[in-house]
Amino acid sequence: MPNLSLGDGFAVAVAVALAVGMRWRARSNLLQGSTGKALTPAVADESGYCFSQPKETRGFILQQTMLRVKDPAKSLDFYSRVLGMRLVRSFEFPEAKFSLYFLGYVDESTIPKDDTERKAWLFQQPAMLELTHNHGTEEQPDFKYVSGNVEPHRGFGHIGIDVPNLDEVSLNEWVKRTGRRALTMVFHGRPVSDLRS
DSSP: OOEEEEOTTSOHHHHSEEEEEOOHHHHHHHHTTOOOOOOOHHHHHHHOOOSSOOGGGTTOOOOEEEEEESOHHHHHHIIIIISOOEEEEEEEETTTTEEEEEEESOOGGGSOSSHHHHHHHHTTSSSEEEEEEETTGGGOTTOOOOOSSSTTOOOOOEEEEEOSOGGGOOHHHHHHHHTOSEEEEEETTEEEEEEEO
16 A cells, blocks of 8 residues: 655644555555455454454444644645545634544535534544644644654554545645645555655
8 A cells, every 4th residue: 555654844644654545456456466364263263353243333433533733724734635635523622722623535515504413424424534633732843743653652554545546646746736845655665756845
């Protein structure tokens, strides 16, 4: 899977590595030659994987991934203008000094206009991105979140975004128009684009 690593100087939400995927047919070709096993009860017993989904979890969805961001203006600009996600709703908690922003790839015409309905709808959508901003961090020049991609704090790796056709995604031109400093995209170790402005 290709990785986009964004130059430092952006909000932590931008600094994490992103993976850009392709539709399944291209993915299948890509994965030929990889190692692994089909999941069967025997493999599940070896790996710890629960082969039968517990009935209590039927209907569960992976609803959101949360990233802490230093500067919500920069992060919202990146996720909405560069990646095309839509801001569904924000939540402000002034007494606790933090804000939440929920974004995703949604058809804006399907978002309820009524705020109560919108909140309920939001938390039923799969794969939303929650940006959490702790107030005041944007004013601290030396403040940084750990991205999860540097030692000794490895853990978080990337956010995966599926695109219809990687060859048609002209990231260099798009990133130039957005005024970003650096974008490097690597596809299985082979640089596809390297833009430095």
